[in-house]
Amino acid sequence: MKKVFVLIGNYGSGKTELALNFAMRAARAGERTELLDLDMVNTYFRLSEHGRMVSMKEIRLVSPNFACSGIETLSLPAEVASAFAMDWDTVIFDVGGDAVGSTALGRYHEDFMELEPGALEVLNVVNARRPLAGTADRIAKLQEEMEAHSRLRITGMINNTNLAQVTGPDELRDGYEIIREASERTGVPVKYTSGQKDLLEQFLAEGHDPRFIGTPLPIKTYMQRDWDSWVRSLSTKQK
Amino acid sequence: MALTLMKGSEAIAEAAIRAGARFFFGYPITPQTEIPEYMSARMPEIGGCYLQAESEVAAINMVYGAAGTGARVITSSSSPGVSLKQEGISYCAGARLPAVILNVMRGGPGLGSIQASQGDYFQGVKGGGNGDYHLITYAPSSIQEAINIMMFAYDKAEKYRVPVLFLADGIMAQMMEPVEMPEMVEFHVDPEKKPWAATGWKPGDDPEKRAQINSLFISTEELSKHNDVLQATYREIEKNEVMYEEYRAEDAEILITAFGTVARVAKSAIDELRAEGLKVGLFRPITVWPYPYKELRAAADREGVKALLDVECNEGQMLEDVKLAIEGTKPVDFFGHCGSQMPTTQEIIEKIHAMKEGK
Numbered sequence: 001m002k003k004v005f006v007l008i009g010n011y012g013s014g015k016t017e018l019a020l021n022f023a024m025r026a027a028r029a030g031e032r033t034e035l036l037d038l039d040m041v042n043t044y045f046r047l048s049e050h051g052r053m054v055s056m057k058e059i060r061l062v063s064p065n066f067a068c069s070g071i072e073t074l075s076l077p078a079e080v081a082s083a084f085a086m087d088w089d090t091v092i093f094d095v096g097g098d099a100v101g102s103t104a105l106g107r108y109h110e111d112f113m114e115l116e117p118g119a120l121e122v123l124n125v126v127n128a129r130r131p132l133a134g135t136a137d138r139i140a141k142l143q144e145e146m147e148a149h150s151r152l153r154i155t156g157m158i159n160n161t162n163l164a165q166v167t168g169p170d171e172l173r174d175g176y177e178i179i180r181e182a183s184e185r186t187g188v189p190v191k192y193t194s195g196q197k198d199l200l201e202q203f204l205a206e207g208h209d210p211r212f213i214g215t216p217l218p219i220k221t222y223m224q225r226d227w228d229s230w231v232r233s234l235s236t237k238q239k
Numbered sequence: 240m241a242l243t244l245m246k247g248s249e250a251i252a253e254a255a256i257r258a259g260a261r262f263f264f265g266y267p268i269t270p271q272t273e274i275p276e277y278m279s280a281r282m283p284e285i286g287g288c289y290l291q292a293e294s295e296v297a298a299i300n301m302v303y304g305a306a307g308t309g310a311r312v313i314t315s316s317s318s319p320g321v322s323l324k325q326e327g328i329s330y331c332a333g334a335r336l337p338a339v340i341l342n343v344m345r346g347g348p349g350l351g352s353i354q355a356s357q358g359d360y361f362q363g364v365k366g367g368g369n370g371d372y373h374l375i376t377y378a379p380s381s382i383q384e385a386i387n388i389m390m391f392a393y394d395k396a397e398k399y400r401v402p403v404l405f406l407a408d409g410i411m412a413q414m415m416e417p418v419e420m421p422e423m424v425e426f427h428v429d430p431e432k433k434p435w436a437a438t439g440w441k442p443g444d445d446p447e448k449r450a451q452i453n454s455l456f457i458s459t460e461e462l463s464k465h466n467d468v469l470q471a472t473y474r475e476i477e478k479n480e481v482m483y484e485e486y487r488a489e490d491a492e493i494l495i496t497a498f499g500t501v502a503r504v505a506k507s508a509i510d511e512l513r514a515e516g517l518k519v520g521l522f523r524p525i526t527v528w529p530y531p532y533k534e535l536r537a538a539a540d541r542e543g544v545k546a547l548l549d550v551e552c553n554e555g556q557m558l559e560d561v562k563l564a565i566e567g568t569k570p571v572d573f574f575g576h577c578g579s580q581m582p583t584t585q586e587i588i589e590k591i592h593a594m595k596e597g598k
Contacts, residue, residue: 012246012415043269043353044413070352070579072269129244129417131253163244163417 002119004083004091004112006105007158008146009125010133011097014160016047018125018194019094020054021219027057031089034082036062040074040104041096050222076107084111099145102152109151122152123191126182128161128175136181143186156191156214157183167196172203180212192217242417247382247407248273248343250418252281252315254389255339259311259426261287264301266294266320269353270409271343274315295320299327299340306336307452309428309436311393315341317409318359319350321367328402329368333454335435335469337396339389340374341405343412346579354579355409357499360556363406364528371466373473374404375480376528378498382416384525390421395480399472400435406527408552410500410581473529482525483534487513491520492543493591496535496561497550498524501582505550508587518543519591527557535564544569546594550582551575 005022007015019035026033035054037047048063055061062082064074083091095102105112112120124143126133133139143154161175172195183190194217195203204216245253252274255263263278275291282289288305292298298314305312316324321342331338344359346352363376375395379385385407396403430438437450456462486506488494497505502523512519522538524531539547547569549558554577562571574590575582 012244042413044409070354072353127244129242131243131245131249131420134243163242164415166242166417 001116002088002091004093004115004120006093006095006120006122006152007125008095008102008105008122008150008154009097010127010130010142011101012130013097013125013127013133014162014194015097015125016045016094017219017221017223018158018160019047019092020050020222021194021217022090022092023054023059024057024220026090026092027059032087033058033090033092034060034062034086034088036080036083036091036093037064037067038076038080038093038104039096039101040064040076041101043070043072043074045223047094053222076104080108081111084108084114095150098142099149102146102150105150105152112152121156121191122150122154123156123158124154124188125158125160126175126179128159128178129163129171134178136178136185139179139182140186143182143188154188156189158217159190159193159213160195162195167199169199169202171195172199173206176203176208176212180209183212190214194219196221242419244415245382245418245420246273246415247385247412249277250382250420251341251385251389251405251407251412252277253420254386255313256281256285256287257421257423258390258393259424260313260339260393261285262305262310262312263287263289263314264292264298264305264312265314265316266292266298268317268320270345270355271315271317271341271412273412274341274343295323296327299324299331302338302340303327303331303334303336303452306331306338307334307437309430309433309438311426313339313341315343317343317345318347318356321359321362325362325368328374329370329372330454331402332368332372332374332469333370334452335400336402336452337393337400338402339392339396339405340402341407344406344408346577352579353409355411355500355552355581356577356579357406357408357501357552357556358577359406360527360551360553363404364530364560372469373476373528374402375399375476375526376404376406377482377525378406378527379411379525380499380502380523382411382414383418385411386418386420388525390424393426397433399476401472401476406499408500409579477529480526481529481531481534483531484521484523484525485538486521486523488520488522488538490518490543492518492545493520493594494539494544494547495519495521495550495587496523496547496557497521498527498557501550501552504582504584505587507584508591511584511588512591517591517595524557527560530560530564532560532564535561536566539565539569547571548590548594549573549575550587552579552581553577
């Protein structure tokens with residue numbers, strides 16, 4: 001059965017990073033994989049910048065018209081239809097941030113509804129270190145808004161709490177507590193907990209309630225940037 | 240204090256609010272639209288005013304009006320929008336109004352591109368609008384530094400009664416970094432401390448105490464006197480407010496000069512070059528007006544320094560100030576791109592190698 005993952009969430013929660021990780025993992029397992037860049041909001045640091053790396057892994061990438069061309073009026077390409085019409089093993093939608101970003105999904109409402117029952121996972125990527133996702137209240141509110149705009153029900157959350165290059169062991173743990181509260185309140189289960197392998201293992205060894213961890217998802221960082229010296233100095237300061 | 244992961248735009252906007260800004264006037268333009276977006280959500284929460292003006296020209300004139308009451312006011316835009324604001328900025332400077340103006344630079348000239356650039360250095364530090372004026376101009380190179388500067392920017396603006404300009408770029412507004420956000424500052428307009436502010440005058444009040452916000456001086460004597468005051472203020476700022484950073488510069492043979500995001504790239508390049516055994520360091524102006532002429536000269540005068548390399552994401556605008564600082568005492572080379580292409584670590588490394596080989 002075709003599996004369709006839709007990644008939505010707060011700006012900066014790590015959707016693109018996770019979309020790349022989901023896609024790489026699927027491709028590595030020999031699955032026919034399509035990755036759709038549906039971010040209609042952001043013109044910087046976007047998935048389509050990684051087009052060459054993605055196509056080398058035999059992942060098909062669909063990008064908005066004019067993505068990475070320096071034009072800010074992106075438009076939805078007709079090829080999005082291939083996600084529904086073609087016979088993929090895994091399809092991943094990387095969607096723009098917040099409710100405004102998830103609006104782009106509404107256009108495909110009927111296509112999503114026609115998927116086989118159980119095929120669709122709509123995942124709210126949560127980074128509790130982002131100011132607007134730092135409490136259960138805010139997560140619940142954002143979740144409600146994104147559902148209204150996307151015309152989709154969120155089926156799970158991903159705890160992807162991180163501080164980019166200076167992520168430490170506290171991040172996943174604090175995220176776990178906040179997301180657990182949001183999950184209990186909204187009834188949306190935690191499906192995955194993601195992070196760098198060592199930090200993730202450290203977190204898992206702490207013996208938290210597995211119902212609010214879901215499947216552990218060790219991730220690789222693809223969205224590298226070249227301004228790491230300041231962060232390096234910050235890391236030294238913290239030690 | 241806990242770190243949070245923030246986008247440059249959000250962080251700069253939140254820092255302005257924490258520093259006491261309660262009025263935002265602006266107009267959307269990529270790559271800084273997240274600033275008005277954030278302000279539109281945040282200002283009502285704290286009893287402030289967010290107003291999307293009908294144009295950049297209107298926005299800067301709203302800044303003039305609100306700043307005239309002594310309030311802490313902010314506007315933001317990107318290059319073409321900041322060009323539109325120049326008349327109002329000159330009026331603010333003329334009327335001695337403290338305010339904060341953000342320029343998230345993108346490619347130019349004209350509409351240019353929506354990608355990051357440093358092409359508005361001249362506009363920011365050499366004038367922009369008409370008349371003899373300066374803006375205290377900060378060029379932060381990390382989001383944390385932008386936050387930290389914002390926390391005292393209004394104090395400086397009010398101390399000297401000058402507008403403050405932030406020269407950021409698209410990368411800084413769009414990238415995310417872990418930051419520490421300082422506590423909210425208590426700020427109220429104190430008419431005792433700001434006797435110049437137009438806070439309300441009723442018929443019958445002392446006419447001598449009527450505040451007037453004005454940049455028009457019909458008599459040449461009066462205008463001349465007014466300009467003397469402005470110039471004396473600028474000399475004072477030059478004396479007190481210069482900020483800069485040196486990075487691995489103490490024993491450098493080649494001294495790189497760079498500001499803002501490009502200085503970040505330069506630091507990465509310097510670390511790699513140092514690992515190869517090459518003595519390369521950085522001099523980074525944090526205030527680009529007042530420019531650290533004396534301090535750069537002192538750094539370049541060190542015996543070991545053989546040459547300077549200025550790196551910018553433009554065709555060599557700060558280069559002129561570097562040369563003014565050096566006064567021909569050492570060779571100054573340049574590397575940069577215009578057209579919004581950020582110089583990369585690798586390019587800087589290659590350029591330094593070429594300089595070493597005497598190319």
